[in-house]
Amino acid sequence: MNDSAAPVAGKTGLEFALLAEDGPARRGLITTAHGPVKTPAFMTVGTAGTVKGMTTEQVQASGAEIILGNTYHLMLRPGAERVARLGGLHRFMNWPGPILTDSGGYQVMSLQELRKITEEGVTFRSHLDGERHNLTPERAMEIQALLDSNITMVLDECTPFPATETEARESMERSMRWAARCRAAFTQRPGYGLFGIVQGGVYPALRRTSAEALIEIGFDGYAVGGLAVGEGQEAMFDVLDATIPHLPRAQPRYLMGIGKPADIVGAVQRGIDMFDCVLPTRSGRTGQAFTRRGSINLRNARHQEDQRPLDPDCPCPSCSDYSRAYLHHLFKAKEMLGPILLTRHNLHYYQELMAGLRQAIEDQRLDDFVAGFARQEAEGDIAAL
Known part of the structure; x- marks a missing residue:
């Protein structure tokens, strides 16, 4: 199979080529300003500008082509502006390949007593020193641009599990309004892209509504968020079965935070292209191979x-x-x-x-x-x- 196949026509700053399909499963290639990513791809997690215990050369030797950085942790320490002054995250951590950064929303939502959600965004106190911060959709875009992220994620509200359908709808609709603000604040460049995040809990109708809203806004790729929060594999696959048919064929699909091997295999069967999880590194630190x-x-x-x-x-x-x-x-x-x-x-x-x-x-x-x-x-x- 030729990895230089012509990209599928798109309107975005990232090129995505579909190279092969086997049922819903896809073999593709994402081309970024810092190099290509063969899909299906697993993104090694480098939360604070490092994959714990690994040099970047060792990460590359494993076969990884793209890593994930965490906006929340990097904005608190060493600070996005400092990383920008030092040449961006690629140079700062000596990683020449593509980088995806999450928006920080998941970490902020998990702070519970330390944060407050409003229509404007999220106000929270740092877990490091208690300092007060405001994370809005516009600020999330600014931070990720300062980090020089190749794939930027919109700020969303990660709907907790369990949640009633009413709670999931209100959360999803807020995330869709934030997604539109992120799109407006994002500066498009060749080789850089912005992904929207489908929310809606375990409710198929809400997932479809969310996907349709994101497609109307228009993104470089589409993530499925709000899973791996306690719903179990069967429910997760049910959500994917209800969501993926409503996502564009011509853009990559990213299942956020999913990392058990069996979950990855099942999601690839359903048409997911990208994954990330701390499981391989966290397990390695606790003695599990x-x-x-x-x-x-x-x-x-x-x-x-x-x-x-x-x-x-x-x-x-x-x-x-x-x-x-x-x-x-x-x-x-x-x-x-x-x-x-x-x-x-x-x-x-x-x-x-x-x-x-x-x-x-x-x-x-x-x-x-x-x-x-x-x-x-x-x-x-x-x-x-």
């Missing part, structure tokens, strides 16, 4: 004399150079190398999963790939764990 034969807890005593690699089929340095016994020792001894090596492996696993999905779509064998993945998830290798 993702492998082709299920997840492994390296803190378990059964690994203390196991000379096998984490995953014999994984080419990453953590698997080729170190044994399970050594990794177990590192975690028991609380040595920082343990989380580093496990994080590095997990990032490789996720990127290899995405590469496998892309190839399966190109080869028109996604059903076989999914069946094999499900079989491994169900059977695992109990003796190896």
